[in-house]
Amino acid sequence: xxxxxxxxxxxxxxxKKRGAKESSDINAVNQVSFRCEPGRVFSLLGPNxxxxxxxxxxxxxxxxxxxxxxxxxxxxxxxxxxxxxxxIGYLTxxxxxxxxxxxxxxxxFLGKVYxxxxxxxxxxxxxxxxxxxxxxxxxxxxxxxxxxxxxKVSIARTLLHDPDVLIFDEPTSxxxxxxxxxxxxxxxxxxxxxxxxxxSSHTMSEVDLLCDDLAIINKGEIIYNGTxxxxxxxxxxxxxTQEFINRVKEA
Amino acid sequence: MxxxxxxxxxxxxxxxxxxxxxxxxxxxxxxxxxxxxxxxIKVTQLIDKKQQEQHVSIGVINAPQxxxxxxxxNKLNTFIPLESAQDFDILFQENTIQAALIFxxxxxxxxxxxxxxxxxxxxxxxxxxxxxxxHHLIEQYQQKLKDQRLQQLxxxxxxxxxxxxxxxxxxxxxxxxxxxxxxxxxxxxxxxMWGGCLLSAVDLVVGEKERKTIETTMLLPIxxxxxxxxxxxxxxxxxxxxxxxxLIGLLGSIQFIPDIPVFLKDAIxxxxxxxxxxxxxxxLIPFSIFLGGSIISxxxxxxTFKEAQSKxxxxxxxxxxxLVLAMTPSFTLNWTTAFIPVxxxxxxxxEIMAGTIHMGMYSVIFTSLIGLxxxxxxxxxxxxxxxxxxxx
Numbered sequence: 001x002x003x004x005x006x007x008x009x010x011x012x013x014x015x016k017k018r019g020a021k022e023s024s025d026i027n028a029v030n031q032v033s034f035r036c037e038p039g040r041v042f043s044l045l046g047p048n049x050x051x052x053x054x055x056x057x058x059x060x061x062x063x064x065x066x067x068x069x070x071x072x073x074x075x076x077x078x079x080x081x082x083x084x085x086x087x088i089g090y091l092t093x094x095x096x097x098x099x100x101x102x103x104x105x106x107x108x109f110l111g112k113v114y115x116x117x118x119x120x121x122x123x124x125x126x127x128x129x130x131x132x133x134x135x136x137x138x139x140x141x142x143x144x145x146x147x148x149x150x151x152k153v154s155i156a157r158t159l160l161h162d163p164d165v166l167i168f169d170e171p172t173s174x175x176x177x178x179x180x181x182x183x184x185x186x187x188x189x190x191x192x193x194x195x196x197x198x199x200s201s202h203t204m205s206e207v208d209l210l211c212d213d214l215a216i217i218n219k220g221e222i223i224y225n226g227t228x229x230x231x232x233x234x235x236x237x238x239x240x241t242q243e244f245i246n247r248v249k250e251a
Numbered sequence: 252m253x254x255x256x257x258x259x260x261x262x263x264x265x266x267x268x269x270x271x272x273x274x275x276x277x278x279x280x281x282x283x284x285x286x287x288x289x290x291x292i293k294v295t296q297l298i299d300k301k302q303q304e305q306h307v308s309i310g311v312i313n314a315p316q317x318x319x320x321x322x323x324x325n326k327l328n329t330f331i332p333l334e335s336a337q338d339f340d341i342l343f344q345e346n347t348i349q350a351a352l353i354f355x356x357x358x359x360x361x362x363x364x365x366x367x368x369x370x371x372x373x374x375x376x377x378x379x380x381x382x383x384x385x386h387h388l389i390e391q392y393q394q395k396l397k398d399q400r401l402q403q404l405x406x407x408x409x410x411x412x413x414x415x416x417x418x419x420x421x422x423x424x425x426x427x428x429x430x431x432x433x434x435x436x437x438x439x440x441x442x443x444m445w446g447g448c449l450l451s452a453v454d455l456v457v458g459e460k461e462r463k464t465i466e467t468t469m470l471l472p473i474x475x476x477x478x479x480x481x482x483x484x485x486x487x488x489x490x491x492x493x494x495x496x497x498l499i500g501l502l503g504s505i506q507f508i509p510d511i512p513v514f515l516k517d518a519i520x521x522x523x524x525x526x527x528x529x530x531x532x533x534x535l536i537p538f539s540i541f542l543g544g545s546i547i548s549x550x551x552x553x554x555t556f557k558e559a560q561s562k563x564x565x566x567x568x569x570x571x572x573x574l575v576l577a578m579t580p581s582f583t584l585n586w587t588t589a590f591i592p593v594x595x596x597x598x599x600x601x602e603i604m605a606g607t608i609h610m611g612m613y614s615v616i617f618t619s620l621i622g623l624x625x626x627x628x629x630x631x632x633x634x635x636x637x638x639x640x641x642x643x
Contacts, residue, residue, distance in 0.1 A: 011639060012639060057466075057642075060470055061470075062466060062469045062470055062642070063638045063642065064638070081472075082472040082473065082474070083472075085470060085471070085472035086472045088470075090466075090470050092466065094463045095463075096463055096464050096466050096467035097464065097467070098261070098265060098462075098464055098467070099462060099464075100264070100265040100266075100268040100269065101261070101264065101265060105261075105264065109257065109260075109261045110471075112254075112257045113254065113257060113471050113472065113473060114472060115472075141268070
């Protein structure tokens with residue numbers, strides 16, 4: 001379960017980055033609260049620069065909140081950073097894979113860092129490679145793989161330590177339809193396995209396919225939080241995309 | 252500790268699969284010693300050969316016949332008789348002559364009367380080969396005339412020689428070579444270390460941002476300090492290993508390259524022994540950590556290779572200036588210079604090579620380097636933990 005309470009993140013922008021005389025503070029995320037339950041898919045929806053990635057990074061313990069808190073399985077992400085990170089699988093569209101390692105080396109490295117035993121690493125790796133069809137290119141350097149192959153390896157590394165919570169930051173961004181479909185399948189199967197899933201997107205079609213609960217974020221603030229079923233019922237526009245645009249504009 | 256070694260193994264594996272790193276950190280330092288020595292030998296041989304084979308045209312006015320005969324013994328000398336000195340500038344510009352000698356009209360008369368003569372020598376100081384040949388010829392001719400004059404006066408050379416000198420060398424050959432060439436050794440080591448550290452630090456920190464793997468690394472359930480220590484260990488290793496390889500290359504080259512001048516072979520052989528190598532590398536270990544930590548703290552906020560390199564480049568000046576100063580004989584290691592970073596390494600390695608290192612000062616330098624490396628790692632940790640620097 002993910003519980004987010006009044007999460008706020010303020011970045012100090014140095015003057016040299018803005019060309020200004022003084023440095024300034026920017027509220028990337030402001031008083032954000034929501035809750036994601038196990039066995040349900042939560043979608044964090046918002047335009048570019050709305051604060052989606054910053055929110056997900058705070059939930060994953062990559063960055064520290066300025067105020068408020070995020071709890072993963074009742075553990076505070078700031079106080080229990082490493083314990084929390086062991087419960088999380090984090091996937092982005094850019095894969096974030098080490099290109100000079102091969103898939104086997106990647107799994108072995110991450111397995112060790114996540115504290116898995118060598119036998120367990122081997123078993124999980126074999127199962128995931130079998131499931132995702134990675135065996136045939138498991139000894140090739142990741143930098144030499146196609147985008148689709150890389151995304152498969154990325155999925156494998158996300159699931160290696162069997163996390164309770166899966167976080168997807170615009171997971172299909174920049175991917176072709178076939179590779180994107182494999183991510184959609186992954187989210188579905190995670191839901192079936194009673195995992196807590198949160199994903200960010202600015203594409204309504206993905207939301208329609210997957211989500212149970214929904215929050216819309218704009219300029220760092222939540223402007224809608226509820227079930228997807230309720231959202232559809234409250235719609236005034238003809239399409240989901242138009243409704244999303246209208247709500248962002250009104251906000 | 253186990254986790255740090257997992258990080259080290261992964262970072263080293265990644266770096267050693269990058270051709271640029273392998274070339275700059277392993278191949279180049281190994282080759283730099285042999286290449287320098289081969290180039291030095293070949294250039295010296297080429298200059299000698301050129302000087303020996305060069306045709307020299309010398310303009311002469313009133314030149315005595317015996318002088319012309321002496322000069323003509325070398326078939327590469329040509330004498331061009333001239334009427335006046337007025338045309339010299341044009342002839343020099345056209346390279347028709349490379350030197351000119353004006354003997355006085357009264358040459359024979361003054362010689363006969365045992366009076367001194369003056370020879371005006373027109374030369375271009377930038378032409379080393381011509382000047383050496385001319386100087387040798389004049390010396391030879393002057394000696395010949397001196398001998399003739401002494402004979403004419405019936406005086407033996409012994410009678411006009413009040414004393415002769417006999418210098419006896421009391422300094423050890425190693426000390427002399429160490430002080431002369433020892434300054435070059437830290438220069439070579441530190442520059443190769445700089446190259447290795449910079450390239451690996453940029454790759455491991457800014458490269459991760461460019462390859463978009465920094466988020467994955469930050470998500471690992473281990474402390475940023477351990478990640479940084481792992482990275483710093485790799486950076487320091489890839490700074491230290493090139494220094495070792497450059498030494499191996501240097502030692503290998505004096506063993507296997509033919510035609511090395513004996514003085515150079517003796518010089519290198521006498522200053523590099525087990526003790527001097529051990530003491531030098533003991534200093535370079537904390538120095539490589541200091542260098543690695545400093546570079547990481549400087550480049551962490553950069554987003555591209557180019558930006559990182561431009562941020563780190565000023566360090567090279569901070570290294571070169573003290574090292575060049577340390578190479579000069581005017582500066583020696585004392586209780587003041589022992590506390591000046593980098594400068595103290597240059598001076599101490601010079602003393603180590605000469606076999607005259609003061610172990611008290613050595614301990615101070617070693618301890619201060621450990622202090623500096625801890626400070627540099629602390630600074631890099633502060634930078635590496637800064638979300639704004641690492642993720643934006």
